[in-house]
Amino acid sequence: MNLIMDKTEKIGTGDSFNLSVVKYLVPQCKKNCRSACCRTALLYGMLLFSRGRTDELSSSLLDWLMTAAEKRGEVFVIEDFNRIDRRYFSCSECGRYFLCGVFLSSGSVGDPKRDYRLEITIPRDEDGGTALADDLEAYLREIDLLPLRHKPSKGAGAKNTVLYLRQAEKVEDFLNYIGASTPAFEALNIRIHKQYRNEANRITNCETSNIDRAVNAAQKQIRDIELLMESGKLADMDDGLRQTAQLRIENPFVSLQELASMHRPPITKSGVVHRLRKLSSAAKEL
Numbered sequence: 523m524n525l526i527m528d529k530t531e532k533i534g535t536g537d538s539f540n541l542s543v544v545k546y547l548v549p550q551c552k553k554n555c556r557s558a559c560c561r562t563a564l565l566y567g568m569l570l571f572s573r574g575r576t577d578e579l580s581s582s583l584l585d586w587l588m589t590a591a592e593k594r595g596e597v598f599v600i601e602d603f604n605r606i607d608r609r610y611f612s613c614s615e616c617g618r619y620f621l622c623g624v625f626l627s628s629g630s631v632g633d634p635k636r637d638y639r640l641e642i643t644i645p646r647d648e649d650g651g652t653a654l655a656d657d658l659e660a661y662l663r664e665i666d667l668l669p670l671r672h673k674p675s676k677g678a679g680a681k682n683t684v685l686y687l688r689q690a691e692k693v694e695d696f697l698n699y700i701g702a703s704t705p706a707f708e709a710l711n712i713r714i715h716k717q718y719r720n721e722a723n724r725i726t727n728c729e730t731s732n733i734d735r736a737v738n739a740a741q742k743q744i745r746d747i748e749l750l751m752e753s754g755k756l757a758d759m760d761d762g763l764r765q766t767a768q769l770r771i772e773n774p775f776v777s778l779q780e781l782a783s784m785h786r787p788p789i790t791k792s793g794v795v796h797r798l799r800k801l802s803s804a805a806k807e808l
């Protein structure tokens with residue numbers, strides 16, 4: 523049986539982030555997982571979900587855990603590979619280490635730059651049942667991670683059930699929960715940057731459309747004024763209207779506010795709007 527598997531091969535695209543999570547978790551576990559109960563829970567999570575297959579980094583952790591257990595004279599036997607036995611969760615931290623083991627042996631997370639997705643692939647039992655996936659789903663719901671479920675019906679994946687998280691916050695919560703705080707923070711940072719960029723783009727788009735609207739309006743005003751000039755009607759209009767018409771023709775790209783301040787004496791912006799409306803309605807009557 524092939525015990526060593528390259529995790530980068532298994533996951534495909536977006537694996538650089540996944541690999542960095544694994545690289546972060548393995549030494550963290552060795553450093554921080556001090557209680558015997560938590561080490562057992564971690565080992566249990568890894569063995570229960572890996573079914574003997576694990577990547578190189580995780581298998582170094584597995585070896586380390588097994589050696590430590592042997593030294594303590596513990597014999598570790600999993601009685602039922604199709605259920606999660608909660609008797610392994612002794613202290614308040616055991617569940618975290620268990621889930622960390624589950625992730626290391628059968629989980630993967632997408633690169634938050636491209637996609638928010640964390641998934642755990644769970645083998646079905648011999649008769650096609652999904653009891654192990656059901657138990658894990660129940661556990662994830664208890665800690666408010668609310669996984670979704672995918673049951674491939676055909677092909678190589680048909681023997682598995684995939685539980686996955688799609689929401690960015692849930693992916694970050696999961697990573698935090700299993701102790702991958704730095705990668706979780708990195709994911710959060712990427713998300714904030716993305717949101718900021720989207721917001722900046724939205725504002726720019728909004729400004730662009732405002733400018734477009736203003737330019738279109740100015741073009742229409744100028745057409746109207748030209749019509750009034752050609753027909754000779756403008757010459758008969760009062761000084762104020764003629765001044766506004768003249769300034770608009772000479773300054774097609776300035777804003778209404780700027781146009782108002784160019785008048786001698788200056789007038790208000792609403793004064794300009796009022797005069798331009800008068801010019802337009804006069805042009806309409808031609």
Ligand SMILES: [Zn+2]
Nearest residue numbers: 559560613616
């Ligand atoms: Zn514990």
